Amino acid sequence: MDIVLVTTFIAALFLVIGAAEPLAARLQLPYSVILAILGICIGASAIFFLQTELTDALNPVAEAILGLPIRSNVFLYVFLPTLLFQATLGMNLRRMMDDWVPILVMAVVAVVVATISVGYALSWASGLPLAACLLVGAIVSTTDPSAVVSIFRSISAPRRLARIIEGESLLNDAAAIALFGLFMGFVMLGVPNPSLADALARFPLLIAGGAFTGWLAARLSVRLMALFGGHELAVLSTSVALPYLAYVVAEQSVGASGVIAVVAAGLTLNLVGPGRLPPQTWTNLRELWDVLAHWAGALIFILAALLIPRMLEEVRIADFVLIGVVTLAAIAARAIILFGLLPLLTLLRLSPTVERPYRVAILWGGLRGAVTLALALAVTESFRVPDGIQRVVGILATGFTLFTLIAQGSTLRWIITRLGLDRLSPIDEALSRQVIAVALQTVREDVARTTENYDLSREIVRSEAKRFGERLDDAVKAAEDSTDILDRDRVTLGLIALAGHERDTILAKVRERTISARMAEQVLSDADRLIEGARTGGRNGYNRAARRSVAYGRGFRAAGFLQSRFHISGPLARMTADRFELLLSQRLVLRDLGAFIDGRIRRIHGRRLSDLLHELLSRRVEAVETALEGLRLQYPGYAEELERRFIRRTALRLEEREYAAMREDGLIEAEIYTKLLEDLASRRAAAEERPHLDIALQRIELVRQFPLFADLDDASLKRLSQAFRTRYVNAGETVVSKDTDAKSVFFIASGAVELETAGQTWRLGRGEMFGQMAILMKKTRRTEVRSIAPSTLLVLDEARFVRLLNRSGALQDAVRASAEKRGIDAVTLLPANSHRP
Incomplete structure (x- = not known):
């Protein structure tokens, strides 16, 4: 094949790709559908010019087009990893996890159901061997990520709807390709009626092996990138190698799913990369992959579409009936999952609610594309598959793909419009009016400064200012006086604007490196939670998200358990250092928000709302300061560093x-x-480089600060610090419940708790203890203890506490003082050899 012709054709394809985007916008059709149509036209034209006698001048070009080395492996090993990897880099993982149940149901269960449904329906209608019919079912059961992602990014689809379908399309390839490999083996071996149990049994190995391979490859790549930190091109080159190596190793060496390996590698880099790479390098890496994925997505569509005329050359009238059977069975299987299983899971509280319009859009948005064609092409390339089965598989897969792209892809925008999913909700409408009003007010101020700087004619300035002022007054009036917006919604709008500005402030701090890249993702994630909480739950949702941002999470408590029980302090030290830096970053950002409330929100919504937002903001600042002060008290030197x-x-x-x-x-x-x-x-x-936090040394210093242990020598302090267990509790969490056995004494290292017993309530703070009375009186606890602030508690078991009490006079005095407050005779509580006059 002439290399000049091939090079010319590839260059021409890039011209077609460049022209397809404005053409798609002009025709109001999805970009991928335009690419598919152009590819079909090019392939059909090549066949026409070779078969016609009109002219021979274009025969070399037609032969070059039809002779391109387009094989199934080109799609699976070159283009697919690129698309999957870029999509995972751009994912908001926290938001995706909110819908992980419907995503997994659609990515795994729906693939299995579609494979079985299509396979048995086709077996009944065609008389083909069941193995071949199930092979067709596996091929057509996967939604194509390049088709789905490109279409949903080109239309005004709701973000949650796009997340669910994109997540499904990223993950269901692994299940479909796994089933394809199994049924392909049965067909080549001549097994007519395979066992589904054999196919399903391999799922865990394929997924777990692929996930581990991708995670390990990404971790090693991140370490390598960190070594190349000063050489940006080396970092970018390493990132380009990552998805392809992960895919090849998983498929060829581990025998697992290469698709899952690429997704796991991308997710790992998404989580770890921002904290290990310079901010500008990470930004450039994302931009590089955006360009690569754009080219890969366009080429995979147009090259796959080139094959369609060739694969349909032998189509017969009866094949159209079978294509209809496949189409109906696939849509019916998808409908069973969406309108049967998902509502049931929601009823059982195993899945968040997926509204009916969303389910209709997901049903119609299950597009097939280049992945389906690549799998069908793999069947037609295999000499071990009988010729009759090759022909049927190629025609059915191609026909069904054409139906989804042309019929579903071209009408998806209309479906979303009919369902009302492209319209803003009332609160979003109000938010848009607020944005317009704020923007116009800012523009007016900037225009006024510009006219002064350029000394423009006063008459022109006056006339234009009048026209602009009228528009601004209308916008402000619409934002302030909307009768369809309740006061509650106005608060929500203000909170959304405040949280949005907080996110913008964080991004600005990250760009100027005031906030480290390591903390950027966590702080931005907290800001996203505030926006989502305000949008869905108003003031209460915002407050819940704010409390969560300063609370101790499950991971923190798990790290504390590892340190106290197994003396593994690495995770706790790392998470404590992260918490320090996170709280410092939050405090830095929160202090800049007051000016935004006074400068923007107050002008639009008035003093009443701005005062409310100031109150909420002051509570957040107080919560952050309290949590930070608790850490300072616990680790005094580290906060200073x-x-x-x-x-x-x-x-x-x-x-x-x-x-x-x-x-x-x-x-x-x-x-x-x-x-x-x-x-x-x-x-x-x-x-x-962040200073090292030594938990063991810090705990000795912490114990030394307790007045209760002032009379202990250094050796005793060291032994005591090793005996303590650390427990972290959030505000409102119950530390000790009533009617439980007394087994431990608690010392408050930071924070505060509230004790309630017999109708009485009192509070204890840093340096005080509780739980000792129940142990000394050998009675069941009658007191309930709740934390009223994020608190760090040092816990000592009963035996060690009694031994310590015998040695420490200060502790004995504290026990006496506590007993006297409650009217208890301390002499009967303390051991005989510890009584003091």
Whole structure:
């Protein structure tokens, strides 16, 4: 094959790809559908020019087109990893996890149901062997990620709907390809009636093996990227190698799912990368993969569409009936899952509600594309598959793919419009009016400054200002006086705007490196929760998200358990350091939000709402300060080191800004500027290193600060610090319940608790203890203890407490004082050899 012709054809394909996007926008059709139509036209034209006698001049071009080395492996090993990897890099994992049940149901259960439904329906209608029919079912059961993602990004689909369908399309390839491999083996071996149990039994190995392979490959790649941190091109090159190596190793060496390996690698890099790579490098990496995925998605469609005329050359009238059977069976199987299983799971509280319009859109949005064609092409390429089965599989898969792309793809926008999913909700409408009003007010101020700077004619300025002012007044009036928006909704709008500005502030702090890249994803995730909480739950939802952002999570408590029981302090030290930095970042951002409330929200919504938002903001600041103060008390030296690090990073940012200003003003040459930046980069790398937190040393210092243990020597303090277990509790969490056996005494390292017994309530704070009376009186607890702030408790078991009580006079005095408050005779509680006059 002439390399010049092939190169020319590939270059021409890029011209077609470039022209397809504006053409799709002009025709109001999905981009992938336009690419598929163009590919079919090119393939059909090549066949026509070879078979007609009109002209021979285009025969070399037609032969080059039809002779392109397009094989199934090209789609599966070159294009598919690119699309999957880029999609996972752009995913919001926290938002995706909110719908993990429907995503997994559609990605796994729906594939199995569709395979069985299509297989048995086709077996009944065609008389083909069951193995071949189930093979067709496996081929057509996977929704194509490039088709689905491109279409949903080109129309005004709700974000949640797009997340569910994109998540399904990313994960269901593994299930479908696994079933395809099994049934392909049965067909090649001549097994007419295979066992479904054999196919389903391999699922766990395929998924687990692929997930582990992808995770391991990503972790090793991230370590390598971190070593190349100063060389951005090396980092980008490593990221390009990652998905392909993960796919090949999983498929060829592990025998697992390469699709799952690529998805796991992308998810791992998505989680770990922002914290290990420089912010600009991570941004450039994402942009590189956006371009690669755009090209891969376009090429996979147009090249797959080139094959369609060739695969349909031998189509017969009876084949159209079988295509109809496959289409009806596939849609019916998908409908059973969407309108049968998902509502049942929602009824059993195993899945979040997926509204009926969403389910209708998901039903019609199950498009097939290049993956289905690639699997069908693999069947037609195999010499071990009988010719009759090759022909039927190729025609049925191609016909069904055409139906989904042309019929479903071209009408999906209309379906979403008919369902009302493209319309904004009342609260979003109000939010859009608020945005318009705020934007116009800002524009008016900027225009006023511009006219002053350029000394424009007063008459022109006055006339244009009048017209603009009328529009602004209308926008402000619409935002303030909407009769269809309740006060509750106005609060929600204000909270959404406040949380949105908080997210923008975080992004600005990350870009200027005031907030480290390590903390960027966590802080942004908290801001997303605030936006979603305000949108779905109003004031209560916002407050819940705010409390969650400063609360101790399950991972923190698990790390504390590992440290106290097994003396594994690494996870706890790392998570404690993260919590320190997270709280410092939150405090930094929250202090900038007051000006936004006064400058923007107050002008649109008035003083009443702005005062309410200030009150909510002050509560958040207080919660963050309380949590931060608790950590300072627990780890006094470490907080100071982190604050010093923050000051150093801020100074480096300001220093870089001064060098850039001098370079722009021509005060220093490019060589000097480059040298200064190199020196700055080395100092910045040192400043980015977070100080080490030694939990063991910090705990000794913490115990030493308790007045109760003031009379213990260093050796006793060390032994005591090792005997303590650490327990972290959130505000409102019950520490001790009534009517439980007394087995431990609790010492408050930070935070505060509330005790309630016999109708009486009192509070204890840092340095105090509780639980000792029940042990000394050998009675069941009659007191309930709840945390009223995020608290760190040191827990000592009964035996160690009694031994400590015998040795410590200060502890004996504390027990006496506590007993006297409750009217209990301390002499009867303390051991005989510990009584004091």
